Amino acid sequence: MKIGIHGLTSCYGCQLSMAVVKRILDVSEKFDIKYFYMLSSAGKIEHVDVAFVEGSVSTDEDEKELRMIRENADVLVAIGSCAIHGGVQSILFSEGIGYEEAFKTVYGDKKMDYNGRIAQPLDKFVKVDYRLPGCPPEEEEIMYYLATFAIGSWPEEKDYPVCAECRRAGNPCILIEKGEPCLGPVTVAGCDARCIKYGIPCIGCRGPVSDVSWFDSLAMSFRDRGMDKEYVKKRMAIFASRYEGLNEMIDKIYGD
Numbered sequence: 074m075k076i077g078i079h080g081l082t083s084c085y086g087c088q089l090s091m092a093v094v095k096r097i098l099d100v101s102e103k104f105d106i107k108y109f110y111m112l113s114s115a116g117k118i119e120h121v122d123v124a125f126v127e128g129s130v131s132t133d134e135d136e137k138e139l140r141m142i143r144e145n146a147d148v149l150v151a152i153g154s155c156a157i158h159g160g161v162q163s164i165l166f167s168e169g170i171g172y173e174e175a176f177k178t179v180y181g182d183k184k185m186d187y188n189g190r191i192a193q194p195l196d197k198f199v200k201v202d203y204r205l206p207g208c209p210p211e212e213e214e215i216m217y218y219l220a221t222f223a224i225g226s227w228p229e230e231k232d233y234p235v236c237a238e239c240r241r242a243g244n245p246c247i248l249i250e251k252g253e254p255c256l257g258p259v260t261v262a263g264c265d266a267r268c269i270k271y272g273i274p275c276i277g278c279r280g281p282v283s284d285v286s287w288f289d290s291l292a293m294s295f296r297d298r299g300m301d302k303e304y305v306k307k308r309m310a311i312f313a314s315r316y317e318g319l320n321e322m323i324d325k326i327y328g329d
């Protein structure tokens with residue numbers, strides 16, 4: 074099976090996670106890696122069965138490359154919060170700050186030889202077949218996606234929140250017991266509640282959970298714990314400001 078691993082504007086953390094999967098040898102013989110931008114700049118875009126794309130569309134060049142990848146891939150997988158939701162770099166969108174203003178604040182009157190824009194997720198431009206969430210994705214999930222493609226199957230995306238894994242791990246609930254601003258109830262599972270294990274509230278790095286039916290009393294207790302609507306929205310927007318269902322999700326929690 075031919076695969077390609079590609080990075081648009083990003084920190085390259087997702088590609089790094091793919092490059093250091095410890096059990097990669099278990100599945101690697103199934104794959105012919107046609108390009109992997111982090112490891113080799115020599116690869117050019119060619120037809121692959123599955124293209125993994127990290128990063129957000131933040132320049133005209135990103136958009137051009139993404140369209141070329143899509144034209145040459147049977148299946149396209151968006152990897153990580155940048156590719157799925159625009160990522161941290163798209164936060165300016167929710168703050169209502171335009172690209173020109175942001176550019177001037179950081180670079181003053183300097184000129185750049187690319188045309189930038191506020192970051193957008195891949196599905197604003199092309200069809201995305203699967204999403205591999207995380208910032209970056211977990212090794213187990215990367216293995217799961219690779220293994221399912223290797224056997225000619227397809228991955229199932231999780232539709233339940235971090236709370237499910239947190240409760241299963243037997244962690245005390247720091248939202249209920251300590252009033253910590255934990256976004257576990259509205260964040261898609263898969264990290265095994267990593268931060269909560271260390272007593273740190275979830276900040277939603279994996280992005281919003283897709284199936285609203287999983288909202289439960291934990292999410293609805295945000296208000297009782299002093300987290301108002303704007304506060305929750307602002308925190309969710311750190312990683313997912315471009316998520317179109319964000320307002321609907323927050324309204325549902327607050328019963329509006």
Ligand code: SF4
Pocket residue numbers: 083084085086087088127128152153154155156160161207208209210
């Ligand atoms: S999702 Fe996170 S780790 Fe992956 S490229 Fe974006 S910022 Fe980096």
Ligand code: SF4
Pocket residue numbers: 235236237239240244245246247248249255256257258266269275291
């Ligand atoms: S709200 Fe946070 S601490 Fe409580 S169960 Fe959910 S993930 Fe765990």
Ligand code: SF4
Pocket residue numbers: 235260261264265266267268269274275276277278279280
């Ligand atoms: S607990 Fe939340 S912030 Fe921490 S890794 Fe999981 S999704 Fe990300």
